[in-house]
Amino acid sequence: MSVVTLKINDIDVAVEAGTTLLDAAKEAGVRIPTLCHLDGVSDVGACRLCLVQIEGIPKLLPACVTEATEGMNVTTETPELQEYRRMVVEMLFAEGNHVCAVCVANEHCELQDVAIEVGMDHTRFTYRFPEREVDISHPQFGIDHNRCILCTRCVRVCDEIEGAHVWDVSGRGPAAKVITGLNQPWGDVDACTACGKCVDACPTGSIFRKGTTVAEIDRDRGKLDFLVTAREEKKWTR
Amino acid sequence: MDKVKLATVWLAGCSGCHMSFLDLDEWLFEVAKFADIVYSPVGSDLKDYPEDVDVCLVEGAVANEENLELIYTVRERTKLLISFGDCAVTANVPAMRNMLGSTEPVLKRCYLELGDETSQLPHEPGIVPELLDRVRPVHELVSVDLFIPGCPPSAPRIQAAIEPLLKGEKPVMEGREMLKFG
Numbered sequence: 001m002s003v004v005t006l007k008i009n010d011i012d013v014a015v016e017a018g019t020t021l022l023d024a025a026k027e028a029g030v031r032i033p034t035l036c037h038l039d040g041v042s043d044v045g046a047c048r049l050c051l052v053q054i055e056g057i058p059k060l061l062p063a064c065v066t067e068a069t070e071g072m073n074v075t076t077e078t079p080e081l082q083e084y085r086r087m088v089v090e091m092l093f094a095e096g097n098h099v100c101a102v103c104v105a106n107e108h109c110e111l112q113d114v115a116i117e118v119g120m121d122h123t124r125f126t127y128r129f130p131e132r133e134v135d136i137s138h139p140q141f142g143i144d145h146n147r148c149i150l151c152t153r154c155v156r157v158c159d160e161i162e163g164a165h166v167w168d169v170s171g172r173g174p175a176a177k178v179i180t181g182l183n184q185p186w187g188d189v190d191a192c193t194a195c196g197k198c199v200d201a202c203p204t205g206s207i208f209r210k211g212t213t214v215a216e217i218d219r220d221r222g223k224l225d226f227l228v229t230a231r232e233e234k235k236w237t238r
Numbered sequence: 239m240d241k242v243k244l245a246t247v248w249l250a251g252c253s254g255c256h257m258s259f260l261d262l263d264e265w266l267f268e269v270a271k272f273a274d275i276v277y278s279p280v281g282s283d284l285k286d287y288p289e290d291v292d293v294c295l296v297e298g299a300v301a302n303e304e305n306l307e308l309i310y311t312v313r314e315r316t317k318l319l320i321s322f323g324d325c326a327v328t329a330n331v332p333a334m335r336n337m338l339g340s341t342e343p344v345l346k347r348c349y350l351e352l353g354d355e356t357s358q359l360p361h362e363p364g365i366v367p368e369l370l371d372r373v374r375p376v377h378e379l380v381s382v383d384l385f386i387p388g389c390p391p392s393a394p395r396i397q398a399a400i401e402p403l404l405k406g407e408k409p410v411m412e413g414r415e416m417l418k419f420g
Contacts, residue, residue, distance in 0.1 A: 093328070100420025101324055101331060101389035107420070116417045121385035122327045122377060129336035129372075146337075215420075 006072035021063035021074060022050055032076050033085060033114050035092075035203055036151035037064045038221075040228040041160050046151055048088050049114065052076050060084070086118040094125035095174075097132065097146035098204070105205030106215040111149060130174065137187030140194055140210060145177055147206040154178060154198035154207055161227055166192045200224055242292045242404055244269070245277040246322070247312055249298030249305040250332040250373060255323035256280050256297055258390035265397055272404040287311050293403055295322040295386075299329040300374050304367035313380035318403065324389040324419055326376045333373040341369040385411065387419045 002017040006024065013028040020043065025032050035047040045062035052063045055073035060081065063074075075081075092098075092111060100106050132145035155167040155178060166189055170179045181189035198207050200219045208217055222238065230236050248256060260280060262269070275281035276288050287308065294316040300306055313319055324330040335344045350357050360366050376382055386399050395416055402409045411417060 097334070097337060099328075099330060099334060100418075103420065112419060115419065116414050119412060119417070121387060121411050121417055122321065122375070122382075126378060127329065127333070127336075127375070129333065131337050131339070 004068050004070045004072075006068050006070070006074065008074045009076055015068050017068075019068050021052060021061075021066045021068055021072075024068040025052075025063060025074075025076060030076055032063050033117050034064060035110055035114060035149065036153065038153045038156070038201055038224065040225040041153065041156040041201075044152060044156070047092075047149070049085055051081060051084060053078055053081060082118070086120055087124075089115050089118050089120050090123035090125055092149050093120075093123045094127050095130075096148060097129060102214055103147060103205040104208045104212045104214060104217045105147070108215070108217050108219065109205060110203035128174070132177070135180070135186050136210065137185035138192070138194070138210075139187065141186070141196065141199055141207060142210055143178070143180075143186060143207050144205065147204045148178060149204060149206075150176055150178065151203055152178070153201040153203065157197040157201040157224055161224060162193060162195050162197050164191050164193055164195075167198060197224060242273040243276045243288075243290065244273040245275070245287070245291045245294040245312075245316065246279070246281065247277070247287070247294060247296050247298075247308060248279045249296065249309065249326070249376075250301035251298030251323060251325040252331075253279075253297070254390040255295075255325075255388075258323075258388075258393055259295070259396055261393040262397055263393070265393075269400075269404065287315060289315050291316040293318045293320065293400070295320050295400075296326050296376055297322045299325045299332045300370065300376060300379055301332050302367040302369050306370065306379070309376060309380055318383045319376075319380065320384045320386060320399075321376045321382045322386050323391055324387055327385050327387050328419065329373050329375040330389060333375075336372050340371055345369070384409070387417055389420050 003014050004017050005014045008025050008028045008030050011028045013024055015024045015027055022032060022037060033049045035049050037043055043064040045065040048062060050063040051060040053060055053075045100112055134144045136142040152169060155169060158167045159165040166180050167178055169176060170183055171177055180186040199209055200221055200223055205217055226238050256279060276291055277284050294312055296312065296319060300309055321327045325332055338344060345359055349359050388395055398416060399409045
């Protein structure tokens, strides 16, 4: 096992080669905000919240998919990064239809939490108010596309942990959306095992258990990470 | 020091933010020491928005012609305009009709489909304000000086935001206690 040493916000840190900057920052006790990252599944760099500045590299890079290399000098908080992070969150709010007051995930929402973290008191972008669907054809679960931020966590847990690959993304730009099966109603998709991992993975109130109402969502995020650790390291206790 | 001239207005919202303001309870006596309430649906009986207001809390989104006229007047006559609560800040629940594209589906549903046998669409120009095609947050129409999110903002949050203002200072809007939506 080779080790690389680097500096994150002037803190010296040594990590195993191949470690991402996000994990290296965790090691150094530095928090970087994220939305699409989920412990236990692969990273895709979709939300751009974890952008960091690296000395000698002219563009900002997402910490979740950038490997730590020897001698790197990384900065995670600059006025520019803070401004971009806040803009990203403001754009997410303006892009979909996020009405916290009537959402199942109110008080338990990572989008809401990250808005607080970046200091968003309003969005400077004009709200789009897109027309989006709600699919409640599945007997146990529902998906409200109004609240979806296209983080693709559901796609990754279903593919990588459950192995069912019910979820995927269709369309581009404003037409992009997560789909079930071959863009069928969720309830018609035979491949769905009704395991509920997508419900546990969703950062917002987009995917929910039927019967939950405002602020009632109750997820078990740790279960996903536990399953992966259990399989890989044969540790079957939590 | 002269007393601060404080106003509150109620646009398209449920009045929950005003209820939360009244929830300040005995601290309202403190407000009265520092401020005169010059216009408010819960604190005065004036029908016209006065001139030279120092601070105004605006509850609600801009959803109809009356809201629109009032918000322009408020901006013109107020030094510090505050978007007060999620409807003012994000347009919130009143804006959920925006997803339907126009006012027609909402009016039809409310006044025709759910009406009794004499159901009709409301139409009294000059008396009943017409709905705007799109419900909008306050800052999309006029400049806003301070945002107090929350549905509704709790009384402690309101107090933490306006207490400094009454003394001529700017509040610090940071952290879960001050910023959480919903």
